[in-house]
Amino acid sequence: MVKMIKCKNCGKVYPINLSNCPECFAKNKQLSINVVVGIFLAIFVFVFIMVMVNITFNNNPNEYIKDTPADIISSEGSISLQEFYKIEIGMTYEEVCNIVGGEGTLNTSVDLEMGDEYKTEMYSWTGDGTIGANASITFQGGKVISKAQFGLK
Ligand SMILES: [Zn+2]
Numbered sequence: 001m002v003k004m005i006k007c008k009n010c011g012k013v014y015p016i017n018l019s020n021c022p023e024c025f026a027k028n029k030q031l032s033i034n035v036v037v038g039i040f041l042a043i044f045v046f047v048f049i050m051v052m053v054n055i056t057f058n059n060n061p062n063e064y065i066k067d068t069p070a071d072i073i074s075s076e077g078s079i080s081l082q083e084f085y086k087i088e089i090g091m092t093y094e095e096v097c098n099i100v101g102g103e104g105t106l107n108t109s110v111d112l113e114m115g116d117e118y119k120t121e122m123y124s125w126t127g128d129g130t131i132g133a134n135a136s137i138t139f140q141g142g143k144v145i146s147k148a149q150f151g152l153k
Pocket of ligand 1: 009024
């Protein structure tokens, strides 16, 4: 059912979707208003969609990682490449902790029950740089015997 309106000029009742009165040809002002409202509504919907698309884009996890400065990932007790280079074979765990600025995480401990000098321990430190960057230092008898790093900066 098409909504009917009354012409303000001659009083004839006619469907609202006509742009002019069929009797006196006076302009249907309500239709003009509807068209203007329709255009505004279309612009609003368009802007709304653009905003939603923009929000979705900004929530892309890859974008987020790319925009995160490396120094936010890095913190106290994490190892930098420069610190890694300072670690030398024969250093004690305490010396390594002093260089890095924090305690490591004990990953592996092999105790052969043959005395402390044969005890092997592998510690890791999270690193500065890319996500997942780390350094692994292996100690035997409390001294560094090998070191490895991944992705340090
Ligand atoms: Zn009319």
